[in-house]
Amino acid sequence: MxxxxxxxxxxxxxxxxxxxxxxxxxxxxxxxxxxxxxxxxxxxxxxxxxxxxxxxxxxxxxxxxxxxxxxxxxxxxxxxxxxxxxxxxxxxxxxxxxxxxxxxxxxxxxxxxxxxxxxxxxxxxxxxxxxxxxxxxxxxxxxxxxxxxxxxxxxxxxxxxxxxxxxxxxxxxxxxxxxxxxxxxxxxxxxxxxxxxxxxxxxxxxxxxxxxxxxxxxxxxxxxxxxxxxxxxxxxxxxxxxxxxxxxxxxxxxxxxxxxxxxxxxxxxxxxxxxxxxxxxxxxxxxxxxxxxxxxxxxxxxxxxxxxxRLWTGLRRRFGLAAVLPLALAAVLASVLVAGGVAFAVELLQRIFTQDYRALAAASPDAAWPAVTLAGRAWPPASPWTWLVPAGLLAAGALLAWTVRLGHGRLQGRDAAPSPLVTAEAARSLA
Structure with a gap:
């Protein structure tokens, strides 16, 4: 293995x-x-x-x-x-x-x-x-x-x-x-x-x-x-x-x-x-x-x-902790943001589609959707601001993940680029 x-x-x-x-x-x-x-x-x-x-x-x-x-x-x-x-x-x-x-x-x-x-x-x-x-x-x-x-x-x-x-x-x-x-x-x-x-x-x-x-x-x-x-x-x-x-x-x-x-x-x-x-x-x-x-x-x-x-260990060994640590922290933060956005949306939808919530909505005199309590706060499902929270978390997480990917690509490109000494030796050999 x-x-x-x-x-x-x-x-x-x-x-x-x-x-x-x-x-x-x-x-x-x-x-x-x-x-x-x-x-x-x-x-x-x-x-x-x-x-x-x-x-x-x-x-x-x-x-x-x-x-x-x-x-x-x-x-x-x-x-x-x-x-x-x-x-x-x-x-x-x-x-x-x-x-x-x-x-x-x-x-x-x-x-x-x-x-x-x-x-x-x-x-x-x-x-x-x-x-x-x-x-x-x-x-x-x-x-x-x-x-x-x-x-x-x-x-x-x-x-x-x-x-x-x-x-x-x-x-x-x-x-x-x-x-x-x-x-x-x-x-x-x-x-x-x-x-x-x-x-x-x-x-x-x-x-x-x-x-x-x-x-x-x-x-x-x-x-x-x-x-x-x-x-x-x-x-x-x-x-x-x-x-x-x-x-x-x-x-x-x-x-x-x-x-x-x-x-x-x-x-x-x-x-x-x-x-x-x-x-x-x-x-x-x-x-x-x-x-x-x-x-x-x-x-x-x-x-x-x-x-x-194993991937992060290899990157640290090749490029040093100073170059890899910001990428690792950014990747962890991106994961937390995406997880928060997914969890918010899933929990909100799960509560909206329960039988108890539908009964509560049907009993409402003005047929309005009652607010859903999540993370100690009431969130009205009909408000667009409620859905902007998971959307914002997911967008921020995706943007940060894209940044991490670009940073990883730059590290790989730097590793693949020939050193100046090698380039000079190659030029002299061609001359």
Whole structure:
């Protein structure tokens, strides 16, 4: 996979790990629960990226292995009269084993085809499990699902959010380290060959189908670990974990973060999980915002957020911080202005088209549109000044983004221009 320079990345990773270790002392219980979900989503997205980014196989049904790992873990917790098949810290191993076994079986069928056919097969497998799960109540518990309790181990009760957080953090960091090690193994390198040119691998004598099954199974195994951690945290699971929305979310998160960088999907999953946690309580349109973010990333930053960071890091290294910092600040300000304009327009329209607002407008004696309260202020929808606010924000953001683009073009042109010394030497050689 593509890499940024080693030293800055190592420093950032160390700082990130230190921040994660210190998080329980800085966050409220609610935010700590959100941090647990962010860690699980990061692991799930990184596991998915083994298939998608590393091997170039677009899976639309990875929720199947997350869900299988979750149910395997919950049954392991309930084994032997509730005492558990494994100690609580080792319960995600049950999810890993189930994800690996199901991944081998599903991968054997799915990897017989490539491209769109592979994606449709993975989607069909996930939908098959989602359809069967409500009817197999002995395994999946029907509508109510299956619940369990975490058992104490070596003096740890695992009854507090802090202990669950550190357990999740240990598993996620260990799994990410193993996945990174996998990308450096011969099998991981061959996975890149699957992505770039599988026909050439076959010509060189490799069993392409077997390679695909192995890569798929490894990805499914770590997806099962993520599902197991979800169960350890929630102590319950139902067949909703097989839903297609979970498969879609991991695809969106991975591409938003950037599938060409190892930690890109983890970055995207963490940010979008926190975004959903923070924004879903504020507005019912948060899924629309998530879709807009994905659309903008695909149109303007196809390498994802990690690719954007790599771009700015390269510019800083080539042109210096003094030349790049104004452009970076202007780009951030442009993003804030555009986001503010979009959010203002969306929230205003969302309130206008609600049934309550229509009833209020119909009850108005003069048939006037009542003012909409937004950001602590009343905004009359019939006034053109109301709509000038989002229009102005969007126009200012677009103008600033255009300025940033021109500045970036000037930097690239300056870099491409020959130096005076080279020009003089070329003139003397022609003379």
């Amino acid at each position: 593509s890499r940024i320079s080693h030293t800055p990345v190592a420093v950032l990773v160390c700082l990130g790990v230190a921040a994660l270790v210190a998080a329980p002392g800085l966050l409220t219980p609610g935010l700590l629960n959100a941090a647990i979900q962010m860690l699980i989503a990061a692991l799930f997205a990184t596991a998915y990226n083994v298939v998608c980014g590393q091997a170039g196989m677009l899976s639309f049904g990875h929720a199947a292995y997350f869900g299988v790992g979750a149910f395997a873990t919950i049954h392991a917790m309930n084994a032997f009269g509730g005492t558990g098949l494994l100690p609580t810290p080792l319960l995600p191993l049950a999810g890993a084993g189930a994800g690996l076994l199901v991944g081998i079986g599903a991968g054997w069928f799915a990897t017989k085809r490539s491209g769109t056919y592979f994606a449709m097969i993975t989607l069909a497998i996930a939908e098959l499990l989602h359809s069967l799960a409500p009817h197999l109540k002995g395994w999946f518990g029907g509508e109510a699902g299956v619940s369990a309790m975490r058992q104490p181990w070596l003096g740890l009760s695992f009854g507090s959010t802090v202990q669950v957080y550190y357990l999740t953090l240990a598993w996620v960091l260990g799994s990410l380290a193993l996945l990174f090690f996998f990308t450096r193994t011969p099998l991981g390198r061959l996975a890149l060959g699957l992505r770039e040119n599988s026909h050439r691998l076959a010509f060189l004598g490799y069993d392409v189908h077997r390679l695909g099954v192995l890569v798929f199974a490894i990805s499914a195994m770590f997806a099962g670990v993520a599902g197991g951690l979800q169960v350890v945290g929630n102590e319950a699971v139902n067949y909703v974990v097989f839903d297609a929305t979970l498969s879609a979310a991991v695809v969106l998160n991975s591409y938003i973060g950037g599938v060409k960088v190892f930690l890109g999907p983890a970055l995207g999953a963490s940010l979008m999980t926190f975004f959903g946690y923070a924004v879903s309580d504020l507005t019912v349109s948060w899924l629309l915002y998530q879709g807009i973010v994905f659309l903008l990333v695909m149109l303007y930053v196809p390498d994802g957020l990690a690719g954007l960071l």
